[in-house]
Amino acid sequence: EAGVVQSPRYKIIEKKQPVAFWCNPISGHNTLYWYRQNLGQGPELLIRYENEEAVDDSQLPKDRFSAERLKGVDSTLKIQPAELGDSAVYLCASNGKGEAGTIYNEQFFGPGTRLTVL
């Protein structure tokens, strides 16, 4: 079974330019997450989707960040315009419903997109 797929793996842009990241979650996973991870830190949640609905976007800087998951499968995260402080790794994760007998939902992560803003 394929894992979470993200592209591109690396992106270098100049400040004020737009950038977009793409994520394909594990087949059948209804919940999709976008995280940002700064060097030496744990991931910070940006947005969580249940199918095509953004159910938690409280940490998404909405002045410059946007996300969509139109058909409840793939998702894109966009930054426009990018700032120097946006340099980080952007991780996508997904999970399905918890297996019978468990009370937790394990998240599966993609490899991330490393963004460098010059």
Add this chain to the structure above:
Amino acid sequence: KNQVEQNPQSLIILEGKNCTLQCNYTVSPFSNLRWYKQDTGRGPVSLTIMTFSENTKSNGRYTATLDADTKQSSLHITASQLSDSASYICVVSVDSNYQLIWGAGTKLIIKP
């Protein structure tokens, strides 16, 4: 404020040796505690997940412990291998299971 603290920040040990990583948390309400391994340039991969009632769980050479009274957890690695070089992140789930409080991680380097 919900927080997860890990120590040490970094650790270097020789191949074949054992080590223990520590995690302290102040998270309420508590649902479960997870340890993730993150290789350089990769996404985190789950090692163990423990609920309130579990105080130890193993995954191969990795053994996690949980003391819910003192709000501490540890990850013990036995007979370390070069491939264990990675960041190990302690994560506590708030009751919804979707809100995860992440530690900053311990960067472990195994030297031959």
